[in-house]
Amino acid sequence: MYPQVLFKNRKPDRITTIEEYQQNGGYEALAQVLKNKSVKQVKQVINDAVLLGRGGAAFPSGVKLETVAENAPFPRYLVCNADEMEPGTFKDRVLIHADPHQLIEGMILAGYAVLAEKGIIFIRPEYENAARILEREIDIAKQAGFLGSNIMGSGYSFNLDVHRSGGRYICGEVTAQLNALMGKRPNPKQPPPYPTEKGLWDQPTVIQNVETLCCIPHIMKNGADWFKNLALTKGAAGTKIFGISGKVNKPGCYELPLGVRLSEIIEKHAGGMTAGSEFKACLPGGASTRFLTKEFYNIEMDFQTLKNAGHRLGTAAIMVFDHKTCMVGATLNLMEFFARESCGWCTPCREGTQYIKDLLWRIENGQGEESFIPLLKKICKYLWNAYCAFAPGAVSPVESLLTYFEDEVMEHIEQKKCPFKT
Amino acid sequence: MLPIELKESLKTRIEQSSHPKELVVDVMMAVQEHYGYLSDEALDESAQLLNLPPMELEEIATFYTFIYREPVGRYVIHVCDSVVCWMNGAESIQDYLCRKLEIKPGETTKDGLFTLLPVCCIGYCDRSPAILINKKVYGELTPGKLDSILEKLRKEAE
Ligand code: SF4
Ligand code: FES
Numbered sequence: 053m054y055p056q057v058l059f060k061n062r063k064p065d066r067i068t069t070i071e072e073y074q075q076n077g078g079y080e081a082l083a084q085v086l087k088n089k090s091v092k093q094v095k096q097v098i099n100d101a102v103l104l105g106r107g108g109a110a111f112p113s114g115v116k117l118e119t120v121a122e123n124a125p126f127p128r129y130l131v132c133n134a135d136e137m138e139p140g141t142f143k144d145r146v147l148i149h150a151d152p153h154q155l156i157e158g159m160i161l162a163g164y165a166v167l168a169e170k171g172i173i174f175i176r177p178e179y180e181n182a183a184r185i186l187e188r189e190i191d192i193a194k195q196a197g198f199l200g201s202n203i204m205g206s207g208y209s210f211n212l213d214v215h216r217s218g219g220r221y222i223c224g225e226v227t228a229q230l231n232a233l234m235g236k237r238p239n240p241k242q243p244p245p246y247p248t249e250k251g252l253w254d255q256p257t258v259i260q261n262v263e264t265l266c267c268i269p270h271i272m273k274n275g276a277d278w279f280k281n282l283a284l285t286k287g288a289a290g291t292k293i294f295g296i297s298g299k300v301n302k303p304g305c306y307e308l309p310l311g312v313r314l315s316e317i318i319e320k321h322a323g324g325m326t327a328g329s330e331f332k333a334c335l336p337g338g339a340s341t342r343f344l345t346k347e348f349y350n351i352e353m354d355f356q357t358l359k360n361a362g363h364r365l366g367t368a369a370i371m372v373f374d375h376k377t378c379m380v381g382a383t384l385n386l387m388e389f390f391a392r393e394s395c396g397w398c399t400p401c402r403e404g405t406q407y408i409k410d411l412l413w414r415i416e417n418g419q420g421e422e423s424f425i426p427l428l429k430k431i432c433k434y435l436w437n438a439y440c441a442f443a444p445g446a447v448s449p450v451e452s453l454l455t456y457f458e459d460e461v462m463e464h465i466e467q468k469k470c471p472f473k474t
Numbered sequence: 475m476l477p478i479e480l481k482e483s484l485k486t487r488i489e490q491s492s493h494p495k496e497l498v499v500d501v502m503m504a505v506q507e508h509y510g511y512l513s514d515e516a517l518d519e520s521a522q523l524l525n526l527p528p529m530e531l532e533e534i535a536t537f538y539t540f541i542y543r544e545p546v547g548r549y550v551i552h553v554c555d556s557v558v559c560w561m562n563g564a565e566s567i568q569d570y571l572c573r574k575l576e577i578k579p580g581e582t583t584k585d586g587l588f589t590l591l592p593v594c595c596i597g598y599c600d601r602s603p604a605i606l607i608n609k610k611v612y613g614e615l616t617p618g619k620l621d622s623i624l625e626k627l628r629k630e631a632e
Binding site (some may be wrong): 136137138139140142145177178179214216217218219220221232233234235237238253292295296297298299303304305335339358362369371373377381382385386388389392393395421 | 534556
């Protein structure tokens with residue numbers, strides 16, 4: 053059993069109360085920090101801990117906080133991105149349900165690091181339960197004196213609100229999320245200015261993922277070195293919530309050190325492949341990552357190792373496909389998702405995702421031609437030039453399908469049907 | 475017309491907000507909750523409350539999955555059709571619901587009880603195949619489970 057940090061208080065059937073959270077050391081980091089740590093020191097510790105953003109992009113959290121200039125104007129905002137909508141990803145929901153005060157404390161600490169006066173949790177409509185839990189626990193934290201004005205006599209004031217989205221994948225993208233929060237159509241907006249300079253209502257704004265924020269109280273309490281030592285591989289730091297789904301016996305969220313091997317996650321923690329299933333491939337970190345095939349079965353799961361192998365850890369939401377699953381069908385399904393969720397702002401993405409979807413549909417349904425393969429590759433390339441990171445994410449599964457499963461694609465074309473359908 | 479209390483409570487929230495526009499989705503959702511869907515009239519009323527042109531609300535309303543610009547049934551069933559549910563039988567769940575309710579995806583049953591809409595991953599992949607009914611989650615579905623859920627909702631609606 054590896055050390056449990058974020059899931060330390062997790063119960064099988066209910067949320068952790070504020071009393072339980074405090075009994076296990078909760079809000080101690082906040083008290084210490086507000087009493088004797090400067091804003092600069094907090095940012096330094098997070099930087100030293102090499103906390104990489106857990107929302108998919110792996111941007112160093114400390115650097116993001118430091119981007120808010122010391123003389124930046126007030127008010128400043130902190131937004132928690134709880135708009136998890138990438139297929140296969142559900143860790144943030146589990147984290148909020150397991151231990152809401154961990155997130156609240158993380159937000160107050162991150163808020164303090166940039167002297168934000170207001171924090172907003174942006175949450176998708178499918179997570180209405182989580183939104184209600186958070187609203188209730190925010191009130192409780194306020195009554196306990198951890199939120200509001202002059203927190204614990206420190207002179208620092210911070211308030212928290214929950215903002216409910218109307219539900220669209222693109223709202224998870226930072227600039228789109230800011231537009232959504234300001235009641236505009238949530239299209240992405242290309243920086244500069246960066247949100248940390250001009251974000252919400254043109255004020256400095258930091259956006260962080262739920263899991264990233266949850267790490268902060270523990271880092272502040274136990275130090276940067278402790279956090280770094282949690283990981284199994286050199287250069288990696290901390291634990292990671294791996295959300296595993298698909299053809300395994302025990303789908304769910306597991307907190308494991310970064311650098312743990314994929315084979316171990318599947319065999320030991322997720323209970324192995326389901327009866328009669330053999331591992332064929334997985335998406336290691338949500339729908340916008342590339343298929344990891346058998347040759348990577350033993351790979352160490354951390355951001356850098358996957359990057360070196362030409363892959364992305366993303367949100368570490370592992371979706372496991374077995375030998376009976378048609379990879380063309382799976383990719384077509386992923387493309388249906390991206391085509392539906394494209395915000396439609398720019399032509400390459402709006403038209404390109406539909407075009408790719410159509411070609412995959414034809415291949416899957418026996419109308420494919422060999423010429424589709426170079427055509428698909430070409431369109432994928434164009435999508436890398438779209439307006440935001442959505443489009444390159446959307447083509448990741450397609451490009452990796454053509455890299456690793458060209459045989460399977462060809463079989464569809466030659467047999468004029470899906471070989472997996474009887 | 476919206477009931478006075480609802481109108482007043484929304485007005486108060488808008489007045490108290492330093493940035494009323496941040497309430498656009500909240501207001502449309504609350505108004506939709508009252509009417510069942512966001513009709514043209516409901517959209518106009520929301521726009522009036524927020525003091526914004528209806529067109530501006532329209533472009534936001536049509537963007538979001540959970541704002542309905544057309545009538546829906548009392549229970550909106552969102553069937554997740556993303557990849558994990560797909561792998562675990564989402565298609566047969568949807569087919570089964572279509573047969574049982576005698577509707578196609580996007581339609582509402584004659585008695586106005588159920589609307590069936592496909593939706594992207596709802597974040598319950600560990601309990602797939604999963605659906606939402608009025609934002610409540612039901613996972614690890616089988617035809618038998620669906621039968622009893624529909625039965626329960628029908629009784630509840632009586
Ligand atoms: S790439 Fe897609 S999601 Fe991003 S702005 Fe263009 S259309 Fe919108
Ligand atoms: S794929 Fe259906 S809930 Fe995630």
